[in-house]
Amino acid sequence: MHNYAVIMAGGSGTRFWPMSRQSRPKQLLRLLSEQPLIQETVDRVRPLIPPSRVLIVCNHAYLDSMRAMLPEIPKENFIGEPMGRNTSPCVALAAVELGRRDPDSVMCVLPADHHIHNVARFQKLLETALKGAAQAQLLVTFGIIPSKPHTGYGYIYAAESMTTVDGVGFLRAERFMEKPPRSMAEEYLNQGNHYWNSGMFVWRTSLILDELRQYVPDVINPIAEFAQAGGRFHADDPGFESMFARLPAISIDYGVMEKSRRVSLIRGDFGWNDVGSWDALEEILPADGGNIAVGEGTMLLDSRRNIVYGDGVLVACLGIEDLVVVATGDAVLVARKDRAQDVRQVVEKLREKQLNKYL
Amino acid sequence: MHNYAVIMAGGSGTRFWPMSRQSRPKQLLRLLSEQPLIQETVDRVRPLIPPSRVLIVCNHAYLDSMRAMLPEIPKENFIGEPMGRNTSPCVALAAVELGRRDPDSVMCVLPADHHIHNVARFQKLLETALKGAAQAQLLVTFGIIPSKPHTGYGYIYAAESMTTVDGVGFLRAERFMEKPPRSMAEEYLNQGNHYWNSGMFVWRTSLILDELRQYVPDVINPIAEFAQAGGRFHADDPGFESMFARLPAISIDYGVMEKSRRVSLIRGDFGWNDVGSWDALEEILPADGGNIAVGEGTMLLDSRRNIVYGDGVLVACLGIEDLVVVATGDAVLVARKDRAQDVRQVVEKLREKQLNKYL
Numbered sequence: 001m002h003n004y005a006v007i008m009a010g011g012s013g014t015r016f017w018p019m020s021r022q023s024r025p026k027q028l029l030r031l032l033s034e035q036p037l038i039q040e041t042v043d044r045v046r047p048l049i050p051p052s053r054v055l056i057v058c059n060h061a062y063l064d065s066m067r068a069m070l071p072e073i074p075k076e077n078f079i080g081e082p083m084g085r086n087t088s089p090c091v092a093l094a095a096v097e098l099g100r101r102d103p104d105s106v107m108c109v110l111p112a113d114h115h116i117h118n119v120a121r122f123q124k125l126l127e128t129a130l131k132g133a134a135q136a137q138l139l140v141t142f143g144i145i146p147s148k149p150h151t152g153y154g155y156i157y158a159a160e161s162m163t164t165v166d167g168v169g170f171l172r173a174e175r176f177m178e179k180p181p182r183s184m185a186e187e188y189l190n191q192g193n194h195y196w197n198s199g200m201f202v203w204r205t206s207l208i209l210d211e212l213r214q215y216v217p218d219v220i221n222p223i224a225e226f227a228q229a230g231g232r233f234h235a236d237d238p239g240f241e242s243m244f245a246r247l248p249a250i251s252i253d254y255g256v257m258e259k260s261r262r263v264s265l266i267r268g269d270f271g272w273n274d275v276g277s278w279d280a281l282e283e284i285l286p287a288d289g290g291n292i293a294v295g296e297g298t299m300l301l302d303s304r305r306n307i308v309y310g311d312g313v314l315v316a317c318l319g320i321e322d323l324v325v326v327a328t329g330d331a332v333l334v335a336r337k338d339r340a341q342d343v344r345q346v347v348e349k350l351r352e353k354q355l356n357k358y359l
Numbered sequence: 360m361h362n363y364a365v366i367m368a369g370g371s372g373t374r375f376w377p378m379s380r381q382s383r384p385k386q387l388l389r390l391l392s393e394q395p396l397i398q399e400t401v402d403r404v405r406p407l408i409p410p411s412r413v414l415i416v417c418n419h420a421y422l423d424s425m426r427a428m429l430p431e432i433p434k435e436n437f438i439g440e441p442m443g444r445n446t447s448p449c450v451a452l453a454a455v456e457l458g459r460r461d462p463d464s465v466m467c468v469l470p471a472d473h474h475i476h477n478v479a480r481f482q483k484l485l486e487t488a489l490k491g492a493a494q495a496q497l498l499v500t501f502g503i504i505p506s507k508p509h510t511g512y513g514y515i516y517a518a519e520s521m522t523t524v525d526g527v528g529f530l531r532a533e534r535f536m537e538k539p540p541r542s543m544a545e546e547y548l549n550q551g552n553h554y555w556n557s558g559m560f561v562w563r564t565s566l567i568l569d570e571l572r573q574y575v576p577d578v579i580n581p582i583a584e585f586a587q588a589g590g591r592f593h594a595d596d597p598g599f600e601s602m603f604a605r606l607p608a609i610s611i612d613y614g615v616m617e618k619s620r621r622v623s624l625i626r627g628d629f630g631w632n633d634v635g636s637w638d639a640l641e642e643i644l645p646a647d648g649g650n651i652a653v654g655e656g657t658m659l660l661d662s663r664r665n666i667v668y669g670d671g672v673l674v675a676c677l678g679i680e681d682l683v684v685v686a687t688g689d690a691v692l693v694a695r696k697d698r699a700q701d702v703r704q705v706v707e708k709l710r711e712k713q714l715n716k717y718l
Contacts, residue, residue, distance in 0.1 A: 017675075018673075018675070297690075297714070297717075299705065299708060299709070301701075301704060301705065301708065302698070310691070313688075313689055313690060313691055314377075314689065314690040314691065314714070314717050315690075315691045315693070316376075316377070316690065316691065316692050316693070316694075316705045316708075316709075317692075317693050317694070318692070318693070318694035318695065318698050318701060318702065318704070318705060319694060319695035319697075319698040319701070320682065320693055320694065320695055323679065323682075323693065325691070325693050327686065327691040329672075329688055329689075330672055330673060330688075331656075331672060331673040331674075331675065332669070332672055332673065332674045332675065332684070332686040332691055333675050333676075333677070334674070334675070334676050334677070334679055334682065334684050334693055335675075335676070335677035335678060335679065336677065336678035336679055338678075339661070339677050339678040342660075342677060342678070343677065345660060345677070346658065346660065346675045346677060349658060349660065349675075350658070350675075353658075355656070355673070358656075358673050
C-alpha cells in the first residue's frame with residue numbers, strides 16, 4: 001500500500017502583499033528560509049513520501065511556476081484548478097485522480113504554506129497517522145496542542161480515544177469550531193481537550209471517496225463522472241473548466257469532517273503555524289535586537305517589536321515600534337502590526353483602483 | 360548698478376535620505392513641487408534678477424548636474440568649491456568673483472534649498488532690500504517673523520530702526536542667537552523683537568568685501584590674492600584646491616554678521632521654511648486626509664499625521680500614525696516623525712558599514 005501526499009497550493013495569500021502577488025502567491029515565497037514554503041512542505045514529507053508520489057493541486061495559472069520550482073515532482077502530478085472552489089473540490093480531484101492511479105493508497109493532505117518547527121517530530125507522527133489511517137479506516141486530522149488562546153485558528157474538541165497506534169492515541173474528533181473570540185479561546189484552553197485545526201489530514205483514498213460520496217455528492221459525483229467518461233483534469237480538456245465551475249465551494253471541514261463519524265484526531269506537538277499574515281513571522285522566526293528582520297538589507301535604529309522585510313531593498317527604521325514594514329522594488333507596506341490581518345484591504349483597494357501592476 | 364543673486368548650493372542634505380544621495384543633494388530634489396528646490400530659488404528671483412546674473416556656488420562634484428538642471432544660467436556663473444568650508448568662504452568666493460566682473464554691484468545671497476510661501480511678497484521685500492543695501496551701505500538680512508517657538512532655527516534680536524526704504528523699516532540687528540531650547544524660544548516670542556535667522560542676505564559687493572577683510576581676513580585674503588594673481592576658481596587651476604583647503608570653515612553669521620556694525624534686518628512675513636528635514640514638509644505642504652502624501656503612488660488607510668513620500672514606488676500605509684515613510688526603488692526609510700532630525704544617523708551608519716551604493 002503506497003502513501004501519497006496531496007499538497008493543496010490553491011491560495012493566493014493576499015495578506016502577504018506586497019511580497020505576494022497574483023503571479024507569486026504566498027506558497028512560492030521564501031518567507032521563512034531560503035526555500036519557498038511549498039518546497040519546505042515537499043521536503044518535510046520526503047523521508048516518508050518520495051516526490052514521485054506527491055501531487056500538487058494549485059490554480060492552473062500557477063502550474064508553470066510550480067513545475068519550474070519543483071522539478072523533482074513529475075509533471076503529471078500537478079493538477080490545475082480552473083478557479084478556487086475551496087478544499088472539498090480540491091480533495092475530491094486528488095482522491096479521484098489517486099483512485100484511478102492507485103486505488104489501494106493512503107493519502108495525506110497538506111496545505112502548501114504552513115510552518116512546522118520540529119520536522120522530525122512531525123515526520124514521526126505523520127508515519128503513525130499514515131499507519132493508523134490504513135489500519136483503522138479513519139479520517140485522521142492533526143489537532144495542534146494549543147500554546148495560547150489564538151483567535152486566528154479554528155478549534156477541534158476531542159477527548160475520547162478511538163484507537164491507539166504505536167502508542168499514539170487516536171481521539172474521536174467530536175466538534176469543529178470556527179475561529180473564536182478571545183474569551184472563548186481562553187475558555188477552550190481552560191477546559192482542555194481543544195486543539196487547533198491544522199487543516200492537515202490523512203486517510204485511505206477509498207475511504208475519503210466513500211465519505212465524499214456520502215456527505216458532498218454535489219462535489220464528488222460530477223468529478224467522478226467526468227473522470228469516468230475519460231475526462232482529464234487539465235485546461236486542455238474543454239469539459240474540465242465548465243464541470244469544475246459548477247461545483248459548490250465547500251471546505252472539506254464543513255463538507256466532510258464535521259459530519260463524518262469516522263473522524264479521528266491525533267495530537268500534534270511539533271510547533272505548527274499556518275503563516276496566516278505578516279505578524280505570524282513573530283511566532284516563527286527568532287527576534288534580533290527585539291525585531292524580526294528578514295532580507296539582506298535591514299537597518300534598525302532605536303526600534304522595537306517590528307517585523308521588517310526587505311526584498312532586494314534596504315529598509316532603514318528609526319525609532320519605530322510594533323510595525324510591519326515590507327519593501328519590494330516597486331511597492332512598500334507600512335502597517336501597524338495588529339492590523340496585519342487587514343493587509344488584504346490594501347489589495348482590495350488596489351484592485352478597486354485598477355492598479356493591476358501591484359496586484 | 361546691477362543686482363546679482365548668489366545661490367549657495369553647497370549642502371548635501373543627508374536628513375533627506377533616502378531621497379538625497381551623494382549624487383543627488385537636497386537642492387536638486389523635487390521635494391515640494393515639480394521643480395527642484397534650486398530651480399524654485401532661481402525662478403523666485405527671476406523678475407528682479409535674470410539668470411544671466413545668477414551665480415551658483417556648489418561643490419565641484421555637482422557642477423555637471425547643476426549646469427544640466429539650470430541650462431538658462433551661463434556656464435561661467437557656476438563656481439565649484441573643492442570641499443565644504445561653510446558659508447564665509449562661499450560668500451567670499453562670490454564676492455571676489457563679482458568684484459572683478461562688476462565692482463559696482465549689489466548681491467543677494469540665498470540658500471538654494473529654502474521654501475518661500477508667498478513669493479510675490481518675498482519679491483517685493485527683496486526689491487526693497489536691494490534698494491536699501493545700495494543706498495544705505497548696509498549688510499541686510501531677512502529676519503522672519505516667527506510663527507511659533509521653533510527650536511530648529513537661529514534667532515536675531517532687532518528693535519531699533521536704522522533707516523526706512525519704501526516704507527519698510529531696516530532695523531539694527533543687535534544679537535544673533537543659536538538654535539535655542541524650547542523654553543528660550545518661547546521667551547523670545549514673548550519678548551517680541553526676535554526673528555528667525557533666514558540666512559538670506561543682501562549687500563553691495565564692495566561693502567561685503569570690506570567687511571570680510573575686516574572680520575575674516577584669513578578667509579578673504581587668500582581668495583583675493585589668488586584671484587589677483589590670475590587664478591581661476593576652477594578645479595582645472597592647480598592652485599585653487601590647495602588654496603581653498605586651507606581656508607577656515609567659518610559661517611558668514613559667525614564670521615561677519617555677528618561682528619559687523621552695519622548689519623540691518625528687515626522683517627520677512629512671506630512664509631519661510633528652511634526645509635531642514637522630512638518633518639518640515641508638514642509645515643509647508645497641505646495635508647490630505649490628515650497626512651502629507653507626495654509621489655504618484657501613496658495609499659493611506661486609517662492613517663493619520665504621517666509624511667509619506669513615494670518616488671516611483673507605491674507606498675501603502677495601514678493604521679499608522681506620526682511616521683515619516685520615504686520609499687525609493689532601492690531604499691526605504693520608516694522613522695518616527697519626531698526623529699526626523701536623526702535621519703543623518705542612518706546615513707552615518709550606512710557610511711560605517713560602507714554600504715556606499717545607498718549613500
